[in-house]
Amino acid sequence: MTVHRFYCPNLPVGCVTTVERPEGEARHAAKVLRLRPGDQALLLNGQGLVCQAEISAVSRDARQVTCQIRERTLHREPTVRWHLYVAPPKGKTFDLVLRMATELGVWRIVPILCRYGVSRPEEASASWEQMLVTAMKQSVNPWLPAIEAPCAFQTALAGSSGCGFYGAVPSESEEAQPLPCDKPDRCLWIGPEGGFTAEETASLRLAGYKPLTVGRWVLRVETAVAALLGRII
Template identity: 30%
Template sequence: MNLLLLQPEDLGADSNHITLSDARAAHIRNVLRAATGDTLKIGLLNGLTGNAVITAMSDSGISLQFELHTPPPAKLPLTLLLALPRPKMARRIIRAATELGVAEIILLNSYRVEKSYWQSPLVGDETLHKAMQEGLEQAGDTLLPKLRRATRFKPFAEDELPSLLNDKLGLLAHPYSDQGPPQSVTQNCLLAIGPEGGFIPYECEKLIAAGLQSFSLGPRILKTETAVSSLIGRLFL
């Protein structure tokens, strides 16, 4: 945890003082091994970042005096269109995308996405919201990515995707494309990454017809978890 993330409901009448008694207090005590008088980096969810000084510590809680004054790091100009990963992998992938600064994540259905994945609690709102908050704490960020689901591929590709691509560069990561990746992307971008095994030919055709340009990183076929970090790093960082 590189940033202590406060929730809006944490703030009381005295907006510059707070006492924590939950997992964050345990982290301060047991992982950071902080003591009274130490300074921590702090941020308000979807708000500013700043610093906090530990004013008291006891078995019942940790008291902080804090000041919020600095905007969080800028998001990447990126919408990640991601075929829903296997539930056990989804949490790690969403957390990594948040750490890297993705502004919006759209989870997309695909032929190779098992129907049961959508019903798993591992891809439920609560689990993925917690994963995104962990990504924020790691990256020193406070702004949650927008997260939504597109559970029907064809209506999304035909009816929604073309309008989403207005003023955006549309990219489709596909291991069998003949084109290499663009370099140092600076404009708003939508990047589509398929499931394990990739999008099927029909889906690639629909995505390209909507305005995406396919490209490949080379002959190696990567797992989704590896592909997300590698592609974002290659294109933006």
């Protein structure tokens, strides 16, 4: 039997046995999935809490779905938190980047505006948050990544931890070095398909970041995100 998953940001951590879902999730459960009292559900608050629940009531207008919590699991915050600094690709491809980053366990995502970037959004999109929520539910990742507003490269660099890697074009003369850092907050920088400029690369090195490559060829942004995160997480 399929157990559907729902995002409930106000899910109580304490011993509360009844919870009402947010209107959007409630309407989806009642109108689209046609769930009824007695059906099972998995509730996630995006902050480490996952609850197995049973639907106990559905309002007539489908705006409220009440659940009885049967079992709760509170996950500990990760000891290492990866922050993804990435130059957004054009169009819907950035949705794929967000989905893969969430599924792989990224803690925070910062869209960066680089010299060779082809997409230069001025503010975070509501669709980005929705994509993160969808990916969190699909993967049952108990932690919803934070998504920041797009930020200029140098501004983002100044506020980063200085611990981590940047995606580099493969080179026979250089291999990635082990990460000489024990900070809990670590960063992965992935530039646009045109790559980082020489000045941006020099700034990353000066800040303490090490080059990291996978394979022998130049990768698209979304491919680099999956491949590099898969290597370090």
